[in-house]
Amino acid sequence: MKYQPDIIEAKWQKIWEEKNSFHAEPDSGKEKFYLLEMFPYPSGNLHMGHVRNYSIGDVIARLKRMQGYNIMHPMGWDAFGLPAENAAIKYGQHPAKWTYSNIDNMRSQLKRLGYAYDWKREVATCHVKYYRWEQMFFLKMFELGLMYRKNAPQNWCPQCNTVLANEQVIDERCWRCKSLVEKKELTQWFARITRYAEELLQDLKLLEGHWPDRVVSMQHNWIGKSTGADIDFKLEDGSETITVFTTRPDTIFGVTFMTLAPEHPLVDKLIAGKPQAEAVRAFRRKVVNMNDIDRASDGLEKEGVFTGAYCINPITGGKVPVWVGNFVLMHYGTGAVMAVPSHDQRDFDFARKYGLEVIPVIQPEGQADLVGAEMTQASTEAGVLINSGNFNGMPNEQAKTAVIKWVEENNCGKAAVHWRLRDWNISRQRYWGAPIPVVYCDACGIVPEKEENLPVVLPLDVQTRPDGRSPLPDTPDFVNTVCPQCGGPARRETDTMDTFMESSWYFLRFADARNDQAPFDKELVKYWLPVDLYIGGVEHAILHLLYSRFYVKVLRDMGYVELDEPFRNLLTQGMVLKDGSKMSKSAGNIVDPTEMIAEYGADTVRLFCLFAAPPERDFDWSDAGIEGSFRFVSRVWRLVDELKGQIKAVPACSADAQDARVSSTAAELRLREHQTVKKATEDITRRYQFNTGIAAIMELVNELYTAKDELVGSEAGRNILSSAVSSVLTLLSPITPHLCEELWQSLGGREMLLHTAWPTYDEKALQRDEIEIVVQVNGKLRGRFKVPAQADRAEVEALALADESIKKHITGLTVRKVVVVPGKLVNVVAS
RNA sequence: GCCGGGGUGGCGGAAUGGCAGACGCACCUGACUCAAAAUCAGGCGCCCACAAGGUGUGCGGGUUCAAGUCCCGCCCCCGGCACCA
Numbered sequence: 001m002k003y004q005p006d007i008i009e010a011k012w013q014k015i016w017e018e019k020n021s022f023h024a025e026p027d028s029g030k031e032k033f034y035l036l037e038m039f040p041y042p043s044g045n046l047h048m049g050h051v052r053n054y055s056i057g058d059v060i061a062r063l064k065r066m067q068g069y070n071i072m073h074p075m076g077w078d079a080f081g082l083p084a085e086n087a088a089i090k091y092g093q094h095p096a097k098w099t100y101s102n103i104d105n106m107r108s109q110l111k112r113l114g115y116a117y118d119w120k121r122e123v124a125t126c127h128v129k130y131y132r133w134e135q136m137f138f139l140k141m142f143e144l145g146l147m148y149r150k151n152a153p154q155n156w157c158p159q160c161n162t163v164l165a166n167e168q169v170i171d172e173r174c175w176r177c178k179s180l181v182e183k184k185e186l187t188q189w190f191a192r193i194t195r196y197a198e199e200l201l202q203d204l205k206l207l208e209g210h211w212p213d214r215v216v217s218m219q220h221n222w223i224g225k226s227t228g229a230d231i232d233f234k235l236e237d238g239s240e241t242i243t244v245f246t247t248r249p250d251t252i253f254g255v256t257f258m259t260l261a262p263e264h265p266l267v268d269k270l271i272a273g274k275p276q277a278e279a280v281r282a283f284r285r286k287v288v289n290m291n292d293i294d295r296a297s298d299g300l301e302k303e304g305v306f307t308g309a310y311c312i313n314p315i316t317g318g319k320v321p322v323w324v325g326n327f328v329l330m331h332y333g334t335g336a337v338m339a340v341p342s343h344d345q346r347d348f349d350f351a352r353k354y355g356l357e358v359i360p361v362i363q364p365e366g367q368a369d370l371v372g373a374e375m376t377q378a379s380t381e382a383g384v385l386i387n388s389g390n391f392n393g394m395p396n397e398q399a400k401t402a403v404i405k406w407v408e409e410n411n412c413g414k415a416a417v418h419w420r421l422r423d424w425n426i427s428r429q430r431y432w433g434a435p436i437p438v439v440y441c442d443a444c445g446i447v448p449e450k451e452e453n454l455p456v457v458l459p460l461d462v463q464t465r466p467d468g469r470s471p472l473p474d475t476p477d478f479v480n481t482v483c484p485q486c487g488g489p490a491r492r493e494t495d496t497m498d499t500f501m502e503s504s505w506y507f508l509r510f511a512d513a514r515n516d517q518a519p520f521d522k523e524l525v526k527y528w529l530p531v532d533l534y535i536g537g538v539e540h541a542i543l544h545l546l547y548s549r550f551y552v553k554v555l556r557d558m559g560y561v562e563l564d565e566p567f568r569n570l571l572t573q574g575m576v577l578k579d580g581s582k583m584s585k586s587a588g589n590i591v592d593p594t595e596m597i598a599e600y601g602a603d604t605v606r607l608f609c610l611f612a613a614p615p616e617r618d619f620d621w622s623d624a625g626i627e628g629s630f631r632f633v634s635r636v637w638r639l640v641d642e643l644k645g646q647i648k649a650v651p652a653c654s655a656d657a658q659d660a661r662v663s664s665t666a667a668e669l670r671l672r673e674h675q676t677v678k679k680a681t682e683d684i685t686r687r688y689q690f691n692t693g694i695a696a697i698m699e700l701v702n703e704l705y706t707a708k709d710e711l712v713g714s715e716a717g718r719n720i721l722s723s724a725v726s727s728v729l730t731l732l733s734p735i736t737p738h739l740c741e742e743l744w745q746s747l748g749g750r751e752m753l754l755h756t757a758w759p760t761y762d763e764k765a766l767q768r769d770e771i772e773i774v775v776q777v778n779g780k781l782r783g784r785f786k787v788p789a790q791a792d793r794a795e796v797e798a799l800a801l802a803d804e805s806i807k808k809h810i811t812g813l814t815v816r817k818v819v820v821v822p823g824k825l826v827n828v829v830a831s
Numbered sequence: 832g833c834c835g836g837g838g839u840g841g842c843g844g845a846a847u848g849g850c851a852g853a854c855g856c857a858c859c860u861g862a863c864u865c866a867a868a869a870u871c872a873g874g875c876g877c878c879c880a881c882a883a884g885g886u887g888u889g890c891g892g893g894u895u896c897a898a899g900u901c902c903c904g905c906c907c908c909c910g911g912c913a914c915c916a
Contacts, residue, residue: 214910217835221912228916246916259916295914302914327914337916345832346914420915538910611855612843618909619843624856632855638870692845695854702854705871774850779897781850819896825849829896 003637005601009738013114021754022061022073022116026527030070034528035061036507036567038536038544039076042102042124043083046109048576048583048621049537051593052609056573056690057535058115059610062734063685065116066758072528074510075110075117077103079126080433080499082160082176088464095432096460099126109594113602114737116754121513125502130509131434132455133519134501137551138437140558142448146192147426149446154425156184161468162429163188165498166422167222167543175543188427189436189495193550197419200549201225203565211570212616215541222542224420229404230334231413233258233311233320240266242311242322245333245418249407250399252315253388254340254361256351259304259325261335262287267307270322274308280324287326295326302327302350314412315403316389325350333418341378342370348378361387362396424547426498431470433496434458441483441490450484456492470494503544504551507531507566525561534567541572571688574618576609583621591621603736604630610690610735632698633739636732639704640725640743646712647722649749652730652759653677655723659716666720669707673724674765676700680731685758690735697731700724722747730759775800776827777809793820800826 084095159179228247262284304325341351360370364383407413437449483490512520608629613619683693711717733740813830
């Protein structure tokens with residue numbers, strides 16, 4: 001019978017759906033396994049990246065089920081967001097309609113691929129039954145001071161007409177549309193993620209070994225902790241104090257000037273009435289008017305101007321001139337730095353340029369004594385303190401603590417930590433998002449909506465605007481409301497929440513997706529969470545994963561969950577490329593999954609996505625490659641089709657050792673079957689290296705082709721074949737489920753492979769009677785021979801030395817040593 | 832500059848310190864065929880070739896009986912952070 005993937009795939013998908021095969025319920029008898037792939041944005045159609053992501057997930061879901069886990073494998077839609085609004089403008093369709101019809105289309109595409117999801121748990125974040133709980137979380141966070149309003153310069157995307165979080169600005173450009181981001185002074189809502197900075201950093205340790213190194217490292221960098229001290233320098237006249245942040249308190253005796261950011265609030269006071277005033281103001285104008293990109297660029301020359309003011313080094317009492325410099329950032333640390341040119345390269349360059357003093361204070365061991373006037377660059381090595389009063393002779397690491405202790409005791413500073421991480425701006429000036437549940441009352445000010453008044457429903461009967469701006473401020477029915485506090489007239493907040501607010505907790509909702517009384521039942525979350533394995537693209541390494549970790553910690557502190565971290569293990573899959581670059585409409589190199597499925601069937605597409613490369617690596621889509629996968633699938637089909645009627649479905653690895661004695665072919669096939677189960681189990685279930693696991697199964701299929709004609713002639717041979725074929729189908733079933741179920745059924749398999757246990761091999765079946773030994777002379781391969789498996793060292797050594805080709809290579813030499821690696825190899829060392 | 836990952840045939844990629852290149856793609860040969868496709872069987876790093884050899888995992892050293900794998904020093908590529916004090 002011909003292999004017709006479309007027919008058998010439809011058949012099995014219908015059976016799974018009718019039998020409700022993938023529905024999950026808590027089961028105290030089984031260990032749970034929560035497998036999750038990052039849910040898609042309903043853009044319209046699945047792309048190959050989705051297919052890869054979800055195929056990897058599906059294989060794991062199916063094999064974990066076979067291994068006896070109670071598996072939850074849900075799917076949903078990250079359904080709020082800008083593209084829906086853009087599409088509305090382009091096609092004149094309401095964002096809701098566009099979104100829901102995309103969801104319908106993509107849901108049927110996922111079903112066509114045969115993915116084993118529990119569709120009863122499906123969520124769409126744009127549904128009011130979902131986002132009402134997010135609004136509730138917002139109110140709880142507001143109560144705790146974790147949501148606050150602040151006026152500050154924000155990242156503004158002129159294309160998207162909205163602000164962006166810092167995490168959404170990549171190389172000064174919008175993460176979505178790549179427009180250059182502008183700075184705009186705005187009052188916005190912020191989530192106080194910085195309150196959790198320390199814990200977000202510390203808990204990365206829990207993830208090490210479970211998350212890819214690079215993701216942990218990226219989060220580490222993003223959070224950006226630096227430890228040191230805030231130290232107070234009083235002005236000469238004692239009227240003001242400038243606090244600097246330094247990570248090098250050990251160099252404080254080497255401070256020869258101080259540099260302030262031009263925007264530093266004390267600058268005006270410092271220059272008042274001084275001859276330098278106008279020069280400083282001119283310098284400040286110049287620097288402040290530069291855009292961020294130019295100001296941060298590598299090539300920017302370090303420049304500065306003396307303010308005419310002096311401050312006092314608290315530890316030496318020395319006078320320190322105060323400068324302003326274009327390289328000091330107001331938004332980091334305190335906006336003021338103590339300059340130590342002897343041990344910091346920037347300060348050194350600046351000092352040489354403006355003729356400022358250089359005083360070395362750390363002498364590296366074993367190097368010539370440092371002399372300030374003669375140094376050509378800053379010295380950054382460890383050493384002992386010099387020119388440092390009472391601290392002289394102290395190792396500099398120790399001096400860091402000692403200086404901090406000194407400034408603390410003398411009330412002029414303290415140990416301090418500064419972070420790169422900044423609070424998360426969650427306001428978006430967009431329509432298609434969850435409304436922020438807050439009202440503005442002339443009498444009461446900012447008033448959070450009452451919990452019993454939730455949800456604040458996003459009105460659907462609005463006309464989206466051609467310029468893309470949100471229609472909400474122009475929707476009186478929405479804007480005009482009453483103050484929850486005083487009952488007077490009030491206006492609603494018209495900003496909506498960043499869509500990352502939805503995706504930061506959807507994995508919790510899946511535990512109890514249909515709950516109308518609460519965001520989720522605490523016990524159900526306790527049962528299913530954490531996510532045991534999370535799979536998705538590395539592009540979310542910071543944004544989504546950091547926000548979700550934050551959210552879970554907040555919900556834990558509120559008592560909703562008992563988790564510290566949401567995702568126990570993380571697998572980041574690589575991209576699917578075509579001709580070396582990312583698939584995109586503009587590059588015209590898109591491979592449409594639907595077309596591929598139509599041509600080869602879902603099983604082949606799934607197989608190829610897994611076989612082409614290990615999951616973490618990018619791979620280049622190859623038309624010849626998928627052709628090869630189809631060839632293999634067809635080869636399995638033909639093998640079983642040919643043997644049908646002569647072999648039958650039996651448990652994997654069930655052939656008796658007795659039957660294997662019928663011939664060397666039978667013995668070899670049985671051995672290879674057990675080896676394959678071992679290798680495939682290791683690769684597929686433990687390492688998630690599907691490519692090598694599949695390769696092992698291919699080898700067994702090749703072996704079956706070699707052996708079948710001989711073995712099919714005897715009963716014992718047929719038993720051996722039945723077992724080996726059954727092993728192939730069982731091992732392959734998570735990867736190409738339709739094919740395997742169909743063939744299994746055709747061999748009389750009663751229960752679906754879906755409910756069959758993952759195979760186990762027999763250690764005894766891996767033993768050979770005779771093993772091949774490789775012989776080297778001085779590490780070079782020179783021969784090989786076979787010995788009985790139980791041969792001892794002496795026998796093996798004697799046989800090796802008697803080997804003709806070995807003799808040839810050692811004539812005229814003296815054998816110095818013979819290394820025997822039992823069961824493997826002999827190395828004859830001769831000279 | 833700091834942090835993380837990587838560099839192996841024509842290509843995708845394999846190798847608990849023990850036969851480098853599994854498996855697949857491409858290519859070549861044979862069988863089947865009037866022929867082609869499909870299929871089946873076999874070959875396939877490079878040099879030299881009848882063979883025997885030699886050589887080979889970015890570069891240079893080292894450890895070891897034995898190194899793609901471990902150690903030291905470089906080069907290059909990818910990702911993150913970065914005038915971060």
